Structure formats: C-alpha cells, structure tokens
Amino acid sequence: MSERKEFRDLADPERAREVVASLDLSAGAERVALEDARGRVLAERVDATLDVPGFDRAAMDGYAVRATDTYGADADPVTLPVVGSVHAGETPGVTLDDGQAAEISTGAVMPAGADAVVIVERTEELDGAADGNGAGGSDGDSGDDAEGGRRVRIETAVTPGENVMLAGADIAAGERALGPGTELTPREIGLLSALGVDEVPVRAEPRVAIVSTGDELVRPGDDLDHRAGQIHDVNSYAVATAVEEAGGEPVVYPHVGDDTAAMEETLLDAAADCDLVLTSGSTSASAVDMVYRVVEDRGELLLHGVAIKPGKPMLVGRIGGESGDSESDETVRDGAAYVGLPGYPVSALTIFRTFVAPAIRSSAGLPEPRTASIDGEMAVAERTEEGRRRLLAVGLVEDEAGETLVYPVDKGSGATTTLTAADGVVDVPADTNRLSAGERVTVDLFSPDVRPPTLLGVGEDDPALSRVLDRLDRPRYLARGSRGGLRELRDGLPDVAVVAGPFDADEEGVADAADLGGWSREWGLVVPAGNPEGVTGPADLVDRDLSFVNRGTESGLRTSLSNALADLADDRGVDRQAVTESISGFDRAARAFESPARSVAAGDADAGLGLRATAAKLGLGFVPVGSQSVRVLANPDRLEKASVRELDGLLEDVSRVLDGLDGFERR
Template sequence: MSDRREFRDLAEPEEAHEAIAGLDLAPEPEAVPLREARGRVLAERVDADLDVPGFDRASMDGYAVRARDTFGADEADPATLELIGAVHAGAEPDVTVEPGTCAEISTGAVMPDGADAVVMVERTTELTDAGGEGTAADAIEIRTSVAPGDHVMFAGADVAAGDRALGPGTRLTPREIGLLSALGVDEVPVRGRPTVGIVSTGDELVRPGGDLHSERGQIYDVNSYTIAAGVEEAGGEARLYPHAGDDYDEMERLLVEASEECDLVLSSGSTSASAVDVIYRVIEERGDLLLHGVSVKPGKPMLVGRVGDSAYVGLPGYPVSALTIFRTFVAPAVREAAGEPVPATATATGLMAAAERYSEGRMRLMPAGLLDDGSGRTLVYPVDKGSGATTSLVEADGVVVVDPDTEYLAAGESVEVELFSPDVRAPTLLAVGEDDPALSRLLDRVDRPRYLPVGSREGLRRLRDGVPDAAVVAGEPGRDPVAAPDPTADGEPVTAEPIGEWTREWGLIVPAGNPDDVTGLADLVDRDLRFVNRDSNSGLRTTLATALADLADERGTSRREVTDAVDGFDRAVRAHESPARRVLAGDADAGLGLRATAERLDTGFVPLGTQPVAIHANPARADKPGVARLREAVAGGDDVFDALAGYGR
C-alpha cells in the first residue's frame, strides 16, 4: 500500500501568514559596539546624556559681542567696540566681553563670558590708531545690530541632555551612527538577528563548486544560497547546513541539529505529496506540523510547523516557487523579528505640506520628511535645523532637489523626494511640541513615531499651519481650542480638541540639600541667585512668566521690573533637563524644571505648582492610525505617570 500523502484542505494565504506570524522568531536583544551597529535595529530608546554641542558656540566667523552694545547700529551710524582678543575653535576663551568691547571669534569656537551674540565679519570694519598699514586693529566698527542669540548655537541646540534621541525600532544607518557618535555612545542595545538554518534536500542537488553529473540528473542547489541571501536581506543571519539528500535519518539529524541552534529552520524540496518526500514525516514525529499546503501559485507545497523549540517552514523545491513563497510569507516574519522596516522605493512623490520659499538662486537639496496624512496621500515637509545639526539627518527621510529658478513651493504642490535609503518609510505619526519625560515613554508604545521637541508655542504654530498630526502643549494656553487646517484641501480650519491630557509638577531645580535655602520665586527676585530659564517656546517658561506676573501684581510693580530683577531670566536653554544640568555643574543656583527631573538627577526641588499638558490632534487626521495609537497610549499610560514623580491625571 502506498504511503503517498495527498494535499487536503489547502490553507488560504491568510492562514499561512497567521501560522508563520504565530511562530516566535525573535531572539533576545544584544549589545554591540558602535562600529558594528550599522544596519542593526535599536532594542530600546536611547536618551542623550549630554548636550550637543556641550557649550555655546559661534556659528560663523566674526566678533563676539554683547547684543545690547549693537542696538541701533547700521551702515549710516555704526557702533565702535574695543577689540580685546580672539577666541579660536578648540581653545578655551581667555577673555571676558565687557560693555563696549568685543572679541574676534571663529566658527565653532566657545562663546566667551559676557558675550551673547556674534556679528558676522562681513558687517564689520577693523579700526587702528595711526600705526599705519599692518598695524593690528584695536577697535571694530559694527555696521549692523544683532539680538541676543544671533549666530550662536547654544549648548543642547542640536541634542539636549535628557532628549529622546532615538526610539526603539530605529534602524541604524550612517545618519543614526553619526548621532550616537555625537552622544558618545560606544555600545548600542540592538534587537537580535534571528538565526535561520537552511537545509536543502533532494538527491539530485549539488552545492555550487561541487562536481556536477548531469547524466545522473543532478542540478546545482540554487535555493540554499538564494534563500540565504533573502534571509540576510530581511535582517536575519543565515546558517547553511550540509546537503541532506532524501535520506530520512540524515534529514532528521540535520533538522534536529538546526532546530537546536537556530530560531527558524528552512528547508527546500521534499515538501510535495510524493511517496519519496519524507520531510513532513520528520516534522510530525520530531515536532508539530501546523500546515501542509497553501492555496497559492506558485508554491502550493509549503509546510509550517515546529521542531523542538525552533520554528520551521518547508519551502518548495523549484527555485522560483521557493523564492516566491519565502518573499511572500517568510521574509516579512524574519523582518519583523529583526525589527527591519518594509522595503520602499528609492524615491517618493508627495504633496508639500506647507509652502516653502527659497530665493538664493542656487540649486537646493532640501532635507525633507515624509508624512502619511491618513487618507492615502503622502505629504512632504522641509526639515532644516541648520548645517551643524546631526538630528536633521535623522528627522529627514530624503532630499527634494529644488531648481535654482524655483523660488516658491506651494502647499499641495507635487514634489519628488530622493530617499536616503530604499528602506525609508513615512513615520506613522508626526508630532511636535513640548519635550516631556512622560511623552517620551508614551511614544515608545507607538510604532515608528517621529517627534520634534520644538516647544509648545512653536508646536501650536505648526499645528495651525496643518503640517503635523499632533502637537503637545504644556500650560494653560494649551487648553484652549486650537484651529488647524488641512494644507492640501480647501475649507475652513476646524477645532482641534485634546486627545490626551495629564499634569506635571514644576518648580525650581536647586542643588541637593538646597544650600541657598530657596523657597520660591521671591528669592530669585530679591536675592543674588543665578538662574537658568527655558527658551521662549517652552510651555514651562510661559507658566513661569505668568507666575512672575502674579508676583508683580501682588507687589504693585510691573512684570518687567520683576523679570529684570531675576539674574538669568533671559539665560535660556532648550530642553527640560538642561537647567538641572547647569545647576549640577555649578553654573547656576537654580533652574526651571520638573520634579521628575529633580528626582532622576538627584537634585533639590522647590515646588511652585502643577502644569497641564495636552495633546491636540490635527482635525484632518484625528482618525489616522498613528494618532489613534497615541490616544490609546495616553489612555492606558497610568503606569507611565505613576512612575514619574509629580505626574498625574
């Protein structure tokens, strides 16, 4: 009696996908040296432990000045400042810019004490006494006025200590390697690559390089190397085992050996219903056969099961069928286990999310990000934090080549993006606004989000322009309804109601033990304490300004008099941990911050109040899956809020 096994009840393709998806292929995470991390996928979030740059630096050649000394200066009425020295890149400044003085400074050099702006060299003239040609300048004529911060890249302006630098699931390309290098990271936590053992069967096969006897019906083994290449392309590690032929005992030995050493075992051939095809008997006797045969052409003879603790998939013997089945059913599972993104084309076409002007008369390679608007359209938005910012590379997906004669790209205009990699995909969520420790943890629960910590004020502006999917706003103004349009369609703006809210305790960060016995804002106003504020886009700064205005009202004085009395009210840093780190370094006596930051960094804390935080969704994309996932993350985020000091609902 024949032992031929017939196909019965062929599985539908969806069942095959589900069967393979149910096999756990994911290995344990591992740590690898940074130099070996290219192409790997982050297993966990990487936060910045330092500011990049770590100092306030000049962004161009010129003269470091006190901005107020240039107020009103122009070509007709220049200001003249005494030149007191020079500061070069890589050297510690040895001068202090006092009122009426300036210092020559090179691009990238540390800003000297007392200076808060740089005047570009092209807007200045060197002045000398009557010493004649070749005499060193002793004064500089300034022919323009500058504001505090002009032509200065502040510490942490690229990446700020405490920032969420890269999230879990990020594939590490040279761009991300550059960012990790800037952060001083030398070992990276990555997802393990699933090890895939490949066993070829069939007496007719010969490995390439072996002696082929065509007269015996032998052919070279195409599948082993083809499938191995596919495994590695999908992010797995391929391991080739010796050829098994059609011998039952040898096939059993190799499959068991591979199952003990690999996360997934693939075989090719010996999967049909022929009496000489025995591999399904090996699986049934040494493991669990879940599926035999799929209703698909090519590739009907397909096996899915387990051998020991390893997953198993049997591929057809014909190379075209084997590769088709692998790419359709197996590669996605390997890719998911490795954390690899689904491949995309090298270019993408989308609609400009906002108008962009450019009038320098040169070809522009505009860094751009991609965004799915939730209705099938790809939006393109410019990404530009300056040439010195490595995060521009991470936030951009490619470049738009803008012709020199093009001065204006209209919202809704079609553009082509040259992607940095064929693997690039638009993030599932683009959110902007306040940087917040709880938000960083909630974003870990959203697949492939992109978050730009531009501050509450700038976040609201961008939301009103209709570009991001959501904006995170801290402070009472964020609780007001926000109007946001759809940038690619006609219609009136509609109200963006909050999709998630929480509160956080804010106050003053002080050294551990509070050696100066700071008790509140009055101490900043009345005492000689050095203070570090947040930048003007920060919701924390807005809340502080409101509290100082209330103090001014209580004292019957003006808000300006109160803020002027605070030494450092205009000394602003970008991220929520930056003031605390200035305090820890001894550069300030107090800084604006959160209780959660104080506990994380073991500093003292003087509570001043509770601040609301709200996430506003773009009304045109309220039903987008990424927005919905963020809403769910906030709704189910009690564990996040409970774990952070000072947080609540």
C-alpha cells in the first residue's frame, strides 16, 4: 500500500496529485455547538428524535372548528358560539364539542375536539351581548357555552385537517433528517434547530502545521535589518489563510533557521500535533536539502519534485512515526502527512492551490468549489520554456465589448506584488513554447469570486493618482513609469496610461489617445530638513560633491530632470553626458516616487529627485526646480467602458483630491 519513493525524478502533475491524495489527512469527528456549525460538514447522519411540529398546529389565524359543523357554510353561513381562545405557546383551555368554535392563532395547539381551522378572513365575530339572542345561526349552540356570549359567523366550509399541520407532518421522530457529508448552510442549521439539536457531530478540520524556514525571516510587525538581508515572512500568513479557506485549521510555527537539529525538532513536534505538515519559505538549495534530509531520516519521502512550473521543488511524504525507515504501514501512519512548498510566495500558493487544498477539502468533507474559468485572448505574446508544463500567472482586462484580454504579470522570482496583480493562471502544456498575441486561452481564476479589475491603468506613480484610484471600484494600476504607460498604451493593453512630464504623442504612437484630464505637480530636489548643504538647484549636483538619488529611466520625473540638465549643459556649452556623469548618483535609480526622498531621510543621500508634496509629507527640505503635468490618457478603444467614463467624471472635479497635496494644482 505504501507509495514508493521517487528520487529526483520530476513527477507528472497527475501523479503528484494522486500521491498527495493518498496521504491520510483525515482528522476524525468532533461535536460543535450549533452556533459554530456554519460551513462544517456532518460526520454522521442526523435522524429526527422528535416530531415537528410536536402537536397538531394551527397553520393560520382563525377559528378552530369541527369540519362537519361548517358544511354548507359557503352558501349559508353558520354561526357558532366561541368557547375560548388559544394562542401560540399556551395549553388550550377548552375542548370543542359539536357546534362550537374557538378562536385560534397561527402556531397554537389545536384544542381537543377540533379538526380544522377557518381562516379569520372568512369569518365575522359578532358582538356577544347584542347578537347573543338574535344571531341567525343555522347551527348555533346554547349561548351559555360561549365565552361572554361570543359568537362567530363562519362563511366557508373546511375539510378535516384544513389549515392544520398535523404532528410530525414536517418531519417525524425516526426519520432521516440529514446525511453524513452534508455541508451546513443556514438552511440545514434551520432544520437542526427545528429538531432541537444544539450540538452537531462534524468532520474535524485537519490541523495543518506551517513551518517557514530561513534565517532571514522576520514576522510582520517586527522591524527588518535590511543590511542583514532580513525580509518579512510572507508564506506563513498567506498559506495559513489559504489553509483556512480550504477548511483546515492552520497552526503557524515559529520559523526555523538553517539548523538541522532545530528543524528536525520543529518538524517532529508539528507532526505529533497536526495531520499535515507544510514547510515553505526556503528558497535556497541548502535549506531545501536540509528539510529533505529530515524527512528522509524521520519519515518517508514519496515524491521529490513535480514537472510543473512553478513547483519543481515540491516534496511529498510522511513525517514522524516511530521509524521512517520501516516499510510497515502502521508505523508510517503514525506520523503526519508532509508537503514541502516552494519558497516563493506565488509558487507556494500555486502549488498549495493545485495539490494541497483539494486534499484538505477532502479531509474536511468539503466539496470542490465550482471551478471558475474565463476564456480570453492573449494581449501580448509570451514565451514559455518547452518541456515543462507551466501555470502562467496572468491578469485580466476587459475591452469595451466585454472581451477579456489576458496578460502575463510575473515580475520575476519572488515578487509578492505578482500575488495581487494576477487574477488566475493559464495552464500551458509542456509541448508549447509560445503563446501568441491574439491566441485564445482559458484562465483558471484564483477563486470563482475573482472578477477582472474594472479599470486597468499603467504609468507613473503619483500621490494624487492614488487618491483618484481610491474613488474607483476595484481598479488595478501597474506603476511602470510614464514610459511604461506610453508603451503599453501604444500596444493597446490598458484602459488608461498616466504620463508625467513632456512627451511627443506622435513619436510615442499614442496620438489617438484621449486626454481625460490631469493636474500639475511641483518637482525638484528633496534635501534634509533645513537644507543643511544649502543646495540651490541641479547645478549644485553637478558642481559640488553631493550624493544624489535619481528615479528610473521609465519615470516622468527623471525625464523632466534630464531636460533641466540638458538645458544646463546647453547654457554652459558643454556635453550633456558630461553634466550627468559629474553627478554622483545620477544612475542610482530608485523605484517609486517617494524612494529618493526616503534615502535622504535615512541619511543615505544629500539630495533626491522628488515632489514638494513628498518632502512635506516626510518633513524634509525641498528645492523647487519646476512643475510638470500629469495626464491621464485613455485608450481610444475603451472610451465607452463604464470605468473609463467614471474616471473621466472624477477628473472633471479633480481639485477635490488635490486638497492638502503641496505643489499640486489643477491643470
């Protein structure tokens, strides 16, 4: 029965799925309070142990009667003495004889002797004192029985059982109410409540240990030492959340460093306490090898590596158990199931979703979610490595006609922003080495609830733009600089591009783009508070020994700086390159609009390219150089798209979002 080891041979993905499925994750059953049972799955059948309702119950407000007393009442109304009233939640104080009626409310117990209810709308209660003697009832009993002389005129005939729910008619004691494996939604909770059940036997959630490995990990909330290469632990929290989503109970262990003994101890502790142990976080071969060795020594490795990208370093096995070397099934089963996830977050979540989540759901008894996929066409070409199946992370955007365009979003190894810039994956077969632009592909969405972003923008990053985006519903913005925005807009991918500084629309191939509006922003040199070096402008960067931090070549801010330096060179009659080469740090290109200013704040530079607003925000000094326009250019094919129109409307009244941003003005 035990799976055979497969060393170093990359397993076929289907095979990997089978091996993971063969691991025994079942966590047994437990009893939970009805209030906590939502989303859980019944471990065993629940039979009714009582009748619902437990008594013959009036289904309408009206009068309880003997049906025989109402025959003919449609043609010739019948007047009956009212011998009492019965309300819901009380024991009837009356018994009906022939020719009597009792007022009754919905939900009340039918009084003995009654077998039907006449709805109140088909009756008229007559005033006892006034009508006690003269009421023309064809079947009126003596007024003495009536409560205070009350009488009711019945205007319709009823049959026995009419408007009555008999005891057990809903469900009766002994009946099968809900089967094992039933997922408990509000509807099942309602039925269980009716049956008086306040505690239900459910499948236990498999406990899933999450052990991140790597000396460099620091938990979110704690400070990083960048010089020591520390990074925040991403996988522990992302995978824990994914475990919860799949119906497991995550148990996050403190991360372990590259120490075999500590790793072994943590993994064995986790195996003793949990049904499944997941490791993740290690991206280095040495750490992976260390985990590999522990699983080999203290468990059983069933699979090493799967022929899919990402996912090559996936490990599958069992860990714990008295002797992992033994081939005895029983011994091995004492341990926990084990899966080693790749270290990069996008890879870890992809492998988790593809191979591990189905096993957890199966253990928890949860059905596979309705798979959601969207067909679309590749907006750009993508090369893939032949010979290995690939799950290509992609983003989506809809064109004006509602057609879905698909674009790859991987920013490269380990980027965490890929997590949120992607909507799903395209499963590219091993024998495909290229997806062409315009090719039809199917995108498996990360969840059935994923919707394409309403708006896709690409371009310069800017604080006013962030505020504009906040007012839109689910936009996606890729900060790839003004040059990146223009390039993508020319290729027709985004709905809008955001461009800062001067550009030539014809030269950029975006002459037909629509200018939706924008603003201007004051830029210059961000310096330490109080400007201790007395920097006066770009010329000082050239002439003095000041360290500088620039923006990247894609940035519109850098374009404006380069233009200013070109003017300076021209004024001085010198070569432009000579000017830039004499600036210490001209090629030190920071990623985002605040980055150079933050380097200044950290004492790492004397000046940085940036905005007056950023200097004000960070409490730094500012040497103004100029003002540049920020323009929102719309894809000419998307002008009728709802989100583009909404953005156009917001930009009409852009002053609102500029409030409090120093140096920003309506254009």
